[in-house]
Amino acid sequence: MYRYWKKRFATTLEQDEELEAIKKELKKLVKKKFGGSLAIRMVDSGSCNACEAECNALSNPYYNLEELGIHFVASPRHADVMFLSGVMTFNMYHHAIDCYNQIPSPKWVIAIGDCVKDLGVFEKTYAIKGNSIEVTHYIINCPPSPKDIIYGLLKFAKKV
Amino acid sequence: MRLIARFAQELQNGIEIVDVYDKEVQKSLLSFESLKIETLTKKYPSAIWMERKINDEFGVEFIDSFDTRPLIKHEHFPSDIYPLRKDFNATEINFTEYKPYDYEAIGGDGVFQVAVGPIHAGIIEPGHFQFSQAGEEILHLEIRHFYKYRAIEKMCEGKEPMNIKKIVERISGNESVAYQIAYVEILAQASNTEIPKSLKQKYSTLLEVERIIHHLTDIGFIANDVGFAPALALGSKLSEEARRVFAKITGHRFGFGAIKEEITIDFGSLIEFLNYLEKELEFFRDWIYDIPSVWDRFDTTGKLSVEKAIKYGVVGVGARASGVKVDARDNDFYKNFGYQMQLGKKGEVSDRFKLRFNEIFNSIEMIKNFETYDNEGLEFGNFKDGEYSAFTESSIGELFMYLKIENGLVDRFFVRDPSFINWQAFHTTIYKDIIADFPLINKSFDLSYAGSDL
């Protein structure tokens, strides 16, 4: 069964050398700096949902982030890192901060997408607060592709 | 008649309530001294959110409404402002003291509440689900959204129509192409021109590719929600491949900015991919249709009855899986290119799952017929003042968009995402199920939060 699926996937997956190199380096750093396991809690503070879709894509067979020891976790209390996307709406503000406060230290925040940084194409309205949580590393683009995110994770891992 | 939207706009001499039905549009002008109007909620339950939104944003009272709780004004939101009124211009407001929200809840011996959200366990958008439970069985569910409320409508006001295109295409990322098409159609109407046929074929091609990607993603995730992970691996692999092809032909993985006045599509490589996809999907279908433990969970779960679907005016995949014939593509243009409406029978998770397969096959067929190398473009002239509206069938369902231009600027922009309707009918599908089935049912509809919250 395993071999059957392996064959089925192996024949159609395109290889991206550059991505493989980034992943290899990232895996090493995760091992060295985070004991081989980096847990991420994703919080959407008012995105258009494309940023979430790209983070979901990180688990598909092309990117397979889990093999590097990086997982998305269900509870902030299990997390090392918060992924934050969206413009930080008035209505999400307290919830996002609650979530951040629930993450045990040491903790880091990685911003996903232009929205967090400067609202992207959106403009300030009464319903948008804008982010005030301290961000360790920004991964920009609208949305950043899964490859951008993996590369961003590498930069983050080098930084901390 | 099916209610599509009820929304408000401020005019010189009062506030106008616009009721859009599938057969007609009714308008009522309310004077500023007496902002009151009869509720529609008794006949059309999906008017509940529409009216609560109008009340929050314009301060209009709905006579005899049974639900007058705030909708977009959450616990810390000032209740004394009406932000969509023209005299409201603040871009910063302060948090007020916490006012608890009065959730719908069922009481009784042993009945308890389960509050889920707004932040969920997976990588999904925020929204709140309040369950009244008797053990594992769900007695009631209230869905509460608008955590992502960004006030897109207000953001667009006072701008040049061309300048809000980039905002409109980012209202709901996974329906971006549908939003763009609706908007370009409106702009074409406003400049009194028509979208040439070959360009329309190209737009429709991109819309169908968007649908294919959305359905592929869902097929994987729905099966994953019954614990069948290999389907997620295959589904997400195929959707990634489709997204890469989409990026190649539009320059963007989600097609942001793809619907332009002139486009060229490399149909050759697109169709080559679709031929491959068709084969993969046939394999996928034959394989998963044969796994009884999956269908054991899909069948009888999350049933949306025909009666409820019609009563709530449900649209899109949700409606068609229950056998209700609504689809904005149900017209001659699409039929000429091989459109066939796909319908389910019972409105269960299994129907919505199968429907997605069938729709992908139909979309592939249509795209092959859409192939064109004509290079007709579209030219916008001056946008004339007036009111315009458009419909598109996004990957979720029927999208309705409205634009009013005054003095060359956007005076009112309104959009009713298909999710806005379908979320309201959602709670009718869970009464025979247990709470553990909820994520599965939710995924089988796969509605947008961003589009609904605006």
Ligand code: SF4
């Ligand atoms: S950065 Fe772009 S893709 Fe991400 S949420 Fe904002 S608008 Fe959407």
